[in-house]
Amino acid sequence: QTQLGLLKKEDISSQKKRVQDLAARLDHKTSIAQVAVELELIQEIRSNEFWDDVTPQMIEHVRRRLRGLIRLIDKEGRKQLTTNFLDHIGEAQEIEIEALREANSFRQFKLKTEAYLKEHKDHIALQxxxxxxxxxxxxxxxxxxxxIDAGLDDPNQLRRLGGEDGNLAGYxxxxxxxxxxxxxxxxxxxLFKAQGAPASADQLDFLEKITDWLSEKGRIxxxxxxxxxxxxxHPAGVSGIFGDQVTTALVTTVKSLTSVNTA
Structure with missing residues (x-):
């Protein structure tokens, strides 16, 4: 139904909610090895950002990855989440217990790190x-x-937080x-330097969207x-609101703002 709705350009908000509810229930089952292995995908589909540009192909990818996990949800939960999104129950795959421990360990480390950082935004270096x-x-x-003082001193876990490029400060x-x-x-x-005039109401609204994004997510x-x-x-995004010259200036500014530099 979700894929068909996308193809027909119909409202899929109800299907989205069911899938996110399903993912939320799976997110509480990470002590099960099969679920822990798919934790990153489960958390991704719980986010609204995943659904902003979702395609039928993405839904099919999720369906194939998670269809074998539906039997792991409590029976009462399954009654509330009846959907053909996950239409086939596959055999559970045996996963080494070490992989389970590692997945849960990293998840807990990540959650603890993020909670600590958000509580200490006033630290001078974070400012x-x-x-x-x-x-x-x-x-x-x-x-x-x-x-380190907060007990978040595992170098391997910190390296994973920094991603493939090791950019811990960016994370x-x-x-x-x-x-x-x-x-x-x-x-x-x-904008003012590129345009030579104050922003219009539409332009201010668009700049507000960028500001909201960066103040919450820190990079884009x-x-x-x-x-x-x-x-x-505007269907053309930033170009449709500002035109080429101002768009170039704004993109340059966004890149400059979001780069993490060292002195």
Missing amino acids: KLRRGIPLTDSDLASIEKML IRSVVGMDRSTVAAALNDA DPAKLWEKPFTDQ
Whole structure:
């Protein structure tokens, strides 16, 4: 039904809710090895961002990955979540217990790290990170010490948080977000310099969307400015609101804002 609704461009909000409810129930079953292995995908489909640009192919991918897990949900939960989204129960795959321990360990480490960082946004080095001020070696050392003092000192887990490029500071920025006033000032300044005139009401609304995104998520791929939710206001996204010259200036500013530099 979900895939058919997408193909027909119908409202799939009810199907989306059922699938997210299903994922939420699976998220509470991570002590089961088969679920722990798919934890990243489960958490992804619980987020609203996943559904912004969802395609039938993405739904099919999720269906194939998770269809064997539906039997693991409590019976009462299955009654409430009757759907043909997961239409086939496959054989449970045996997973090494070590893989289960590792998945659960990393998940707990990640949750604890994110909670701690959000509670300590006023740390001077994190404030610099949120304002886009280049970090010194001393700043990086103070962040490391802060995490160590909090018991978050597992180098392997920290390396995983930094992703393939090892950008731990970038990951931390994505958790604590950017300072709202810093983002708003930089975007408005870039627009005024490129346009030579104050922003229109539509332009201010669009800049507000970018500011909301960066203040919450801390970083963005500039290509996202031509995708949902930035195409809600105009189908051409940022280009449809500002034109080429201002768009170039804004993209340059976004890249500058979201890069994590060291002094």
